[in-house]
Amino acid sequence: MADLTLTARSLELLLGDWRGAGSAYEELAERIRLLILDGRIAVGTRLPAERDLAHRLGCSRTTVTAAYRHLREQGLLQSVRGSGSVARLPGAPAVLPAPLETEYLDFSKAAPPALPRLPELARQAADDLPAHLSDAGYDPIGTPGLRAAIADRYTVRGLPTTPEQIMVTIGAQHAIALLSRAIIGRGDRALIEVPTYPHAYEALRAAGARLVPVPASPCASGADEREETAALVQAIRHSNPAMAYLMPDFQNPTGRTLSRTARQQVLDAAASQGTVVVADETTAELSIDRVGEFPPMAADGQAVMIGSVGKTIWGGVRVGWIRAERPLIRRLLAVRSPGDLGTPILEQLMITRALARMDEILDLRREQLRAGRDRLEALLAYAIPEWDVPHVDGGIVTWVGLGAPVSSQLALAARREGLLVAAGPRFGIDGAFERFIRLPICYSPELTDAAVQALARTWRSLANAPVAESEPELLSSVV
Structure with missing residues (x-):
């Protein structure tokens, strides 16, 4: 039985402009x-009925029937009684086994x-733990020490904040999902940039939102930013939108930063419409050599802020937070x-300790990112100059x-070539x-070198022949 069902409309959006010169x-x-x-249709997902998809795409049912049959012959669809056509991988069961990531x-x-x-x-957090063992340990809002440390960090960055405005979450993705459920009613519109962080729009869709996409410019200033701001x-x-x-x-994936003027214009428009702006600051403090001062977006108007330590300390420590006014909290x-x-x-005790050293941590990350960026740029310019x-x-x-x-x-x-890319x-x-x-700029020199070499070999192979049958033991995980 399929765990997920893809509607004809959703598949139409994923397909985009699929028609070509062939059959x-x-x-x-x-x-x-x-x-x-590529993982955009998850293994185990039930595809829409042939009649529904044909109607949505404006083609004959015979076309869809033949396409599904072709996919079954390739081992990419499986007919399951009561579930229709279910996505799978060649030679694999309907549920993907655990990937061998070491390969x-x-x-x-x-x-x-x-x-x-x-x-x-x-180790320091373990020493702090005994002081917190006298109660049940369920903490839906965050320890007082961590909330105070997060509030202090916002204040230092130019946004006065009190601990009462902070909720600690299980990472930034958890924060996005909570806000989506709290703000959006089924059928409400939600504005997003495109391209964007994919798990964010997935959370919005799960809350029942109708997405309103606005193109994100890769440039940080000039006519491109003015055009993007006007579109927003x-x-x-x-x-x-709600x-x-x-x-x-440092928008993911374009790397773009909105100017203070652009932020103010967007926030003014949102305030006049009653739209809640949620600003994801997961990478906001990872400046390498950005010119100018950029306090949190809420310093320029009404906005709910999301933060986490996944990109500064480690993704394996699942701590994030939301900064909002008390009614929303x-x-x-x-x-x-x-x-x-x-x-x-x-984990909260660990991050409370870490925030006291945040400037030192960011200095280290800045140098790592500078080296990673410069190395990746130089390697790609040499290996794939086009x-x-x-x-x-x-x-x-x-965003290459x-x-x-x-x-x-x-x-x-x-x-x-043994390489996974998004x-x-x-x-x-x-x-x-x-x-x-x-492409990420945060990997070690050895891994970056190996990745670019694999990309160069792959690019040359594409120039010589189209991709035939692939060998995917696992699906890409995009973070």
Whole structure:
């Protein structure tokens, strides 16, 4: 039995412009194949009925029937009684087995390795733990010490904050999901940038939102930013979204930073429409050489802030937070209780200790990111000079232009070289961005060297022949 069901409308959005010069059923089957192998259609997902999909796509049912049959012959669909056509992988059961990640260089995750002094912080947190053992240990809002430390950090950065405005969460993704459930009613609109962090729009959709996409410019200033800002303001005024999810600093995946002026214009428009702006600051403090002062977005107007330590300290420490006014904090507590009973105390104690050294931690990360960025740029310029590699001034990724709509094929072919990368369409909602690929700048020199060598070999192979049958033992995990 399939765990997930993909509607005809959702599949239409994923397919994008699937029609080509070849046979219609072959073009449709090939596009669905790429979506399954790239992980955008999860293994175990039930595809829409043939009649429904044909009606949605404006093609004959015969075309869809032939496409599904072709996918079954390739081992990418399985007929399950009572569940229709279910996505699977060739030679694999309907549920994907645990991946053997050690066999692959995983360049799909944009997250640095753990902070070197993390074991020391863990030992210190263990020493602090006895003071917290007298109660049950369920903490839905956060320890007083950590909430105070987070509030102090905001205040130092130019946004006066009290501990009462802070809720501690199980990472930034948890925060996005909580806010989506608290703010959005089923059928409400939610504004997002595209491309964007994929798990954010997934959380919005899970809450029942209708997405309003606005293109995110890769440039940080000039005409491109003015155009993006105007589009954001217009979308807020015309669609009246309940919520707008933005990454104003070092946007993932483009690396773009919105200017203070742009932020004020967007926040003014949101305030006039009653739209709640949620600003994700997961990478906001990871400046390499950005010019200017950029306090949290809420310093320029009304905004709810999200933060975490996943990109600064380690993704394995699941601690994030929300900064909001007290009424919203109370709503979030009500939404949270059915799903989880709080953030682990020991991890909160670790981060309380870490925040006291945050400037020192950021200095270390800044030098790591500078070296990673400069190395990746130099290697790509030499190995694949035809790619357009933007020079980012912070964050953890760069959004590389390939010059051709082959991102999914590149990602699939790279697996044969032992490399996992996140294809561009993973960051869109309609199958777009096949001309781009996201590459991290936060890996070690050895891993970066190996990844670029694999990419160069893959790129040359694509120039000589199209991708035939891939060998995907696992699906990309995008962080």
